[in-house]
Amino acid sequence: MPYVEASARSRQVVAAARRVLARDGVARTSLRAVAAEANVPLGTLQHVFPSKEKLLRAVIEDVVGEIAEVLKSSAELERGLEHAIRQGLTNFWSQLVVGDRNLQIMQYELSTHALRTPGLESLARWQYERYSRIVAAWCQEAAGNAGETCAVPFGRLARVLIASVDGLIIQYVCNPDATRSAEDLEDVITMLVALADVRPAGHGR
Structure with missing residues (x-):
């Protein structure tokens, strides 16, 4: 996976989270679902947003x-x-x-x-x-x-x-x-x- 600066990765994940939240609702949104939407490994997402x-x-x-x-x-x-x-x-x-x-x-x-x-x-x-x-x-x-x-x-x-x-x-x-x-x-x-x-x-x- 090519290197992406932390700030750009953060924006990518937040944008993906907004799409998942709007589509699935807050209760059903998980870090795993957001990682899949952002097309990044779960571990990478958790490095940016631990919770x-x-x-x-x-x-x-x-x-x-x-x-x-x-x-x-x-x-x-x-x-x-x-x-x-x-x-x-x-x-x-x-x-x-x-x-x-x-x-x-x-x-x-x-x-x-x-x-x-x-x-x-x-x-x-x-x-x-x-x-x-x-x-x-x-x-x-x-x-x-x-x-x-x-x-x-x-x-x-x-x-x-x-x-x-x-x-x-x-x-x-x-x-x-x-x-x-x-x-x-x-x-x-x-x-x-x-x-x-x-x-x-x-x-x-």
């Missing part, structure tokens, strides 16, 4: 990175927080929800699997902490670039945003009604913009 927990954590990190990239690339952050919320969530929905329903199912399975597996409970908490941090940083960057203030801490805005969108996602996954979900997403965006109550820096509240 299923470490592999699942890497998958979550990869998904978080994908979400961050979609948010940053889909909204001009110099146009302020309201624009970022509106444009970012609209593009996130079209690309990673409507465009990748299995990704959303996989993320929910990762959370419930971790919560139901002794010793893995912290993985679910870490998963949502990562989501919250990336969204909070994205919101703060958009507001900062435009010289704006937000009425609530960015961490709280991020948690409310994630909770609201999560609810819409699970409804869409169960019943993919595009018209209804688009209307509901617009209502959530309106709610989030009102919560943020964006104003130019230096203006009193």
Whole structure:
């Protein structure tokens, strides 16, 4: 087998894991199945990811990175927080929800699997902490670039945003009604913009 750098091997294995997780579900995904999907010996995979927990954590990190990239690339952050919320969530929905329903199912399975597996409970908490941090940083960057203030801490805005969108996602996954979900997403965006109550820096509240 030709030599492959560790970073490239890691990306190869994570990509294979995402395919297996989306196809077979979290509970039925094993290191052996991922090794077969990645076309690498099991021992090679275990050298990169010694446990299923470490592999699942890497998958979550990869998904978080994908979400961050979609948010940053889909909204001009110099146009302020309201624009970022509106444009970012609209593009996130079209690309990673409507465009990748299995990704959303996989993320929910990762959370419930971790919560139901002794010793893995912290993985679910870490998963949502990562989501919250990336969204909070994205919101703060958009507001900062435009010289704006937000009425609530960015961490709280991020948690409310994630909770609201999560609810819409699970409804869409169960019943993919595009018209209804688009209307509901617009209502959530309106709610989030009102919560943020964006104003130019230096203006009193």
